[in-house]
Amino acid sequence: MQFRQQALAKLQSPEELDLPVRFARPQGWLVLSVTVVAMAAASVWAVTGSVTSTVAAPAVLTHGQGSYVLQSPLAGQVTAVLAKQGERLPANSPVLKVRTEQGDAVVRTLDAGRITALAASVGQIITTGANVAAVEKVADADDPLYATVYVPAESAAGIPARAAVDLTVQSVPSQEYGVLRGEVKSVDRSAQSAQQITAFLGDSQLGEQFTKKGRPVAVTVELEKSSATKSGYQWSSAQGPPFPLTSMTLASGSIRLSDERPVDWLLP
Numbered sequence: 001m002q003f004r005q006q007a008l009a010k011l012q013s014p015e016e017l018d019l020p021v022r023f024a025r026p027q028g029w030l031v032l033s034v035t036v037v038a039m040a041a042a043s044v045w046a047v048t049g050s051v052t053s054t055v056a057a058p059a060v061l062t063h064g065q066g067s068y069v070l071q072s073p074l075a076g077q078v079t080a081v082l083a084k085q086g087e088r089l090p091a092n093s094p095v096l097k098v099r100t101e102q103g104d105a106v107v108r109t110l111d112a113g114r115i116t117a118l119a120a121s122v123g124q125i126i127t128t129g130a131n132v133a134a135v136e137k138v139a140d141a142d143d144p145l146y147a148t149v150y151v152p153a154e155s156a157a158g159i160p161a162r163a164a165v166d167l168t169v170q171s172v173p174s175q176e177y178g179v180l181r182g183e184v185k186s187v188d189r190s191a192q193s194a195q196q197i198t199a200f201l202g203d204s205q206l207g208e209q210f211t212k213k214g215r216p217v218a219v220t221v222e223l224e225k226s227s228a229t230k231s232g233y234q235w236s237s238a239q240g241p242p243f244p245l246t247s248m249t250l251a252s253g254s255i256r257l258s259d260e261r262p263v264d265w266l267l268p
Contacts, residue, residue: 059149059253065137067202072107075128076100078120088114095133096120113137116248134202149253150216153191158257165221170250178236182221191215
């Protein structure tokens with residue numbers, strides 16, 4: 001009780017009424033000022049700044065027209081293999097010789113291209129419609145390579161025209177030679193089935209692999225050319241790998257999406 005009376009007496013003492021009131025220490029004002037400045041800067045950045053994001057997806061290097069699976073139009077026993085893997089052939093070139101009930105017949109290419117795989121051997125019995133070869137549609141050895149990146153369908157809408165693309169090529173050590181440079185040429189807005197991918201690449205395993213997590217969208221990437229590298233294309237390193245690139249080489253693509261303002265994340 002005694003302490004309470006002393007406290008009341010001190011508050012009511014007229015001798016101390018004229019003392020200034022201390023609201024905050026200088027250190028407190030400093031902290032408050034820094035906080036206000038930081039919040040203002042963050043607000044300005046949220047409205048005027050931008051954030052860059054990327055989408056990563058599997059890719060494969062091909063020539064622009066893709067490939068096709070050559071199927072046998074007849075049934076019988078293979079008596080001769082007339083083409084070699086890696087050989088470039090004109091349209092209507094002989095690939096296999098087959099003995100049928102009606103006599104010997106020849107399976108021929110449909111379009112000009114390079115034989116990337118042979119699925120038939122001498123002595124094998126094949127049926128009508130059996131896959132016997134994969135043929136890449138390339139008429140000239142100097143035809144440029146492209147990359148086809150199979151992007152998840154939900155990410156395709158955010159890919160702008162001519163977006164920058166970095167490609168980590170499976171057969172090229174990226175720690176030593178860097179990544180392959182390119183930019184988006186076109187985006188196929190329809191999702192690709194395993195059958196469609198197989199028809200374009202001529203490889204059923206890749207068709208199944210690229211659709212394991214759903215049907216993707218095919219993004220065609222034009223590779224940046226360079227006369228200063230052995231491969232003929234631009235790399236993040238000065239020289240790139242000391243060897244040329246070949247089609248049907250697997251890669252991983254990182255595509256730069258449209259820049260976004262942070263404030264857009266807060267808006268409905």
